[in-house]
Amino acid sequence: MTGRYQPISGNDLARFSGPNTFMRLPQVNRLDGLDVAILGVPLDIGTSWRSGTRFGPKQIRAESAMIRPYNMATGAAPFDSLQVADIGDLAINTFSLADSLRIIAESYDQILAAGPVPMAMGGDHSITLPILRAIARRHGPVALVHVDAHADVNDEMFGMRETHGTVFRRAYEEGLIQPDRTYQIGIRGTGYSAGDFAEAAAWGFQQFPAHQLWHRGLEKLGAEIRRHVGDRPVYVTFDIDSLDPAFAPGTGTPEIGGLTTPQALQLIRALRGAKIVGCDLVEVSPPYDPSGNTALTGANILYELLCILPGVEHR
Numbered sequence: 001m002t003g004r005y006q007p008i009s010g011n012d013l014a015r016f017s018g019p020n021t022f023m024r025l026p027q028v029n030r031l032d033g034l035d036v037a038i039l040g041v042p043l044d045i046g047t048s049w050r051s052g053t054r055f056g057p058k059q060i061r062a063e064s065a066m067i068r069p070y071n072m073a074t075g076a077a078p079f080d081s082l083q084v085a086d087i088g089d090l091a092i093n094t095f096s097l098a099d100s101l102r103i104i105a106e107s108y109d110q111i112l113a114a115g116p117v118p119m120a121m122g123g124d125h126s127i128t129l130p131i132l133r134a135i136a137r138r139h140g141p142v143a144l145v146h147v148d149a150h151a152d153v154n155d156e157m158f159g160m161r162e163t164h165g166t167v168f169r170r171a172y173e174e175g176l177i178q179p180d181r182t183y184q185i186g187i188r189g190t191g192y193s194a195g196d197f198a199e200a201a202a203w204g205f206q207q208f209p210a211h212q213l214w215h216r217g218l219e220k221l222g223a224e225i226r227r228h229v230g231d232r233p234v235y236v237t238f239d240i241d242s243l244d245p246a247f248a249p250g251t252g253t254p255e256i257g258g259l260t261t262p263q264a265l266q267l268i269r270a271l272r273g274a275k276i277v278g279c280d281l282v283e284v285s286p287p288y289d290p291s292g293n294t295a296l297t298g299a300n301i302l303y304e305l306l307c308i309l310p311g312v313e314h315r
């Protein structure tokens with residue numbers, strides 16, 4: 001424990017004061033020696049409906065001040081096991097999506113070369129394509145746990161091939177992911193054609209539509225995925241709109257009939273032991289989140305993901 005960064009305790013400094021970092025961890029500029037780097041990617045120019053995710057990292061950090069270091073349900077003690085810090089926001093170019101995606105990929109190349117597991121706070125889902133490009137350069141094609149209301153497998157949107165709705169078609173085409181070990185969980189809603197999800201299923205993507213998961217615990221699904229990925233490198237991308245808008249209204253493209261917060265926790269906790277090489281939590285849009293509940297939920301989902309990273313001790 002000595003020498004490891006700890007979140008500032010709410011018993012030492014009132015929760016509403018102190019730095020606006022994830023869980024009030026130290027903000028550091030040096031990557032060496034870090035096991036986990038938490039970073040913000042404040043971008044919303046890849047979205048197709050409501051904007052606002054550029055404010056996501058700031059608000060997720062603010063709501064994360066409530067989270068305490070020990071996971072009372074699972075026994076995870078992430079900060080006693082790993083050196084975790086907030087490395088701030090990437091300096092994206094808010095006037096150019098293409099340039100922003102280049103900046104994200106190059107930044108990830110640096111982070112991954114230095115060693116820490118990156119955990120990103122989005123940002124809209126377009127940030128995940130450059131992240132996966134860098135991840136695949138480092139680790140080869142990864143297994144992908146993709147929790148989302150949407151499959152994000154459009155070919156193009158208004159002629160653009162890189163948007164928040166085209167990410168996983170590009171990832172498939174570019175060989176960044178293992179298609180038969182790509183799991184899309186919570187997909188639902190209305191489509192442009194009745195076969196919108198079928199092409200990705202034919203690539204090998206394993207799809208678990210929300211309606212098949214209603215009123216069910218997700219421990220079993222999580223455990224099956226855990227077994228199926230084995231010791232392959234895994235990337236987890238969690239779109240907050242996978243949750244029902246009753247739980248997470250503050251997002252750009254909400255869809256009714258979604259997952260519950262307990263289902264999200266069951267799924268994540270069941271993945272413990274997987275070789276997770278990075279993860280992100282995307283699509284929190286604070287302007288549509290007046291209560292702060294969406295950012296609070298997003299912050300806790302990131303914490304739960306942190307709790308299952310390789311090397312975390314459980315007490």
Ligand code: MN
Pocket residue numbers: 125148150152164239
């Ligand atoms: Mn998405």
Ligand code: MN
Pocket residue numbers: 148149150239241242253283
């Ligand atoms: Mn979505």
